[in-house]
Amino acid sequence: MTLTTPIDTMLMGTVITCDAERRVITDGAVAIAGGSILAVGKREELHLAYTAQRTIGGPRCTVMPGMIDCHSHLSQALVRSLIAHELPMIQRLYLPAEDAMSLDDVATSVRLCVSQLLRSGVTCVAETTATQSHEETILATLGEIGMRAIVARGSSDQSCHHESIYGQVSGTSSATLRSGEAERDLSHTAAFLDRYDPSGGSLIKGGVLASHLTGSSPHYVRLAAQLADERGASFQVHVARDREEIEFCLAVLGARPLQVLADLGVLGPRFLAIHGILLTDVEARLLAESGGGLAHAPLECLNILNGVPPVARWRRAGVNVGLGCDNALNDGFEVMRATMIQQGALRAIPGYDPEHLPAEDILDMATSDAARAISWDHAIGSLEVGKQADAVVIDRDSPHLMSQQHPVVDLVRYGTRNEVRWVLVRGRVLVDDRELTTIDLDAVRSRAEEIAPRVAAVVSSRRYRSLSPSVNID
Template identity: 30%
Template sequence: MAAGRLLVRGGPLWAGPGAYWPQGAVAAEDGWITYAGPEDDAPPLEGAQVIEAGGGLIMPGLINAHCHGAMTLFRGLADDLPLDVWLNQHMFPAEARWVDEEMTRLCSLLAAAEMLLSGTTTVGDAYFCMQGAARAYEAAGMRAVLMQGLIDFPAPGAPEPAENIQVCRDFVEAWQGKSPLITPGVFAHSVYTCSPQTLEAAAELCNELSCPWHTHLAETSEEVGQTAELYQASPVAHLEELGLLARLDAAVHCVWLGPGEAELLARRGVAAVLCPESNAKLASGVADVTGLLAAGCAVGLGTDGPASNNDLNLLGEVSLRSRLAKLISGDPAALPAEAALDLALAGSAQALGLVGVVGRLQPGYACDLIVLDLDLPHLTPLYNPASHLVYAASGREVRQVVVQGRQLVKDREVLSFDVNEVMARVRELATKVRAG
């Protein structure tokens, strides 16, 4: 953890919607923000570590509310397929063969490097063998809500489905309160791969341990058809009929919601996490973001796994999500820039239970911030930083990254671990995956 004082100064500051200063500064004490505003009014420097933004844009770190980080190993292994074929014929067999705790540690480190270098400081990651992932994110210094996967067939680290819930319990108990930046939880894969009994057990465990619970929900029309056949209900109605919807913290995808279901999610306090690039690549459909927001639903953004996206760059999601909202509605005013950007900040923070901690640069919040280079042709000139972030930036402009007051990226170089070594080891592992 970072101790002491930090001052970030020397560039424009976009601290959240409606909070912009052409020359700003952020000060922090022991990892928590004490000042964010015009540089001229910043508190005295004495003894502070200073990060010079060098004219770069200072802004809150992005929050990726849903991914499967360790799937970096399977990036590009199988593409251009529908979800069921991709999942059942390619991903599940590859996972059964290659996923263990060392794989998730190594490949989650690679994911952490990719996310930090594209401005993500907080991640919601759901996968198997999460002990390895937790060690990786802890070593990387990222803030992470890590959810152990739960599914009704043999899975890596849980060969007996009956023991899956115990694996979740073991993971949550091992990491709860262990590391200040890591929150453990449970991820039920979906209503079509988890029986009502499994979902009930997940909800019960999360109640008992007071930990987050997420699931994929209403991702494809096939899922809607399957759930109708099995339970004579839509995916959302199925959870509601089981009495579990109110316990769920976040529903990932929400592409195929029935009439009134956005309102129901809002009433039950379930956040929707949208993953537009993955939904587009798998041709699953487009979630109705403006409908969800109008219904009062909290809406966050995620990249989903790097095998269905194929990257972990959250600004790409913001850009696509904004453009899709306009395209689908026929209204260019739909989801304007600051609102789109805020899905990856306040919306994702809500989905991960981190409201008031991350997503803004203001006193009392954690000092999780990024500095983006603006001295680039595609970001010149600058009238409106939110516009650049949503419509022009690529995510590769990130120069500095700070999490809880600790600098993790300096001049585009990850400080907390050796990225070259991680890439070399993942390439080695990929050679074995390729050989089959």
């Protein structure tokens, strides 16, 4: 009699590993115990070696790593529709709406956002909290759900004035430093990193944020980068998101945003530039040479209409790109598809180049490259022995996934959240046969319906256009 090793869970199906060799294992399996991956291989071989308490999947399933949302604001799930067709909108709409939310409202927003992510196969989110008073509620709610997250905290230490185009006839943009604020805020960040180990040993790990160069002075940025370096933490900055930021940096700091950061000496392998929509190729090369990463949120490009960065070209130049939702649409599949369409329209169509951005590259940007961008690739982002068991099992019974002529192409081009059947984070099942196990969706829906009109009332008077619904005429 051959003895087998007892394990917690066996996942079965076509296994897309997203490892360095991009292995795809037909009739494969993944063995999980204690939240980690013990083995990845052919189903028959693993069945001979292991006895699982639970088996998930089957011959008409695909097993893949959990996707990673490289950038989000979890307290904005009840705000995002209010900014439609409005520019600019952060100071005018987003922040006042967030300020009007109670902490219970924030917890509801987190549950709503994470439920959307989990049901689309996203198992890790990179959160950069915009409103500091929301931090503890966001962290507590993530812990309650069991969601994996990197939370980069930080604030600002200066007030900026961006002179309008016409005002520049006589005025200039400027910044006013709040003395001592950098040291005070970064002492909070240091204490935060004491609680949430940046090495990623638990489900929530800490990171360091210098939100953007209009609010964070060069002094703050240097100190924040130094703290991140001392603690081995991810260091994140919103960079080149909009024209106002570019103009401010040129007027006040004397260079474009990424060049400013390079001159400050803060770029490096743990640096993550968020957005980078208006980076030049020269700036992208600086990022590549430093080993830093870029969090690309393709759907946010449509929200703010500032452009579509040529991330396919930058990847070939050495920039590591991870995909993010930025709460524009919390869906890993839609973000992959938006990347495919935007990059195709940007270059593949005019260049008649069908291999401009292959499906394998896009899937890497949602998994293994995203893990590297948030400095967590030693533990997540691929299905490999020794890594944490963050995995998604896809049901291929839907007509558009039945052929399986090319599993990765089928997944990236045609997969949807509707096919996500099971989702595991560190071996724990958070979506079980399409049902959330740690979020009461009916309760979230009820609370969201109560909160939404109140938040909309705060914002409606600040919009340029009415919030009145469209009139449908049959």
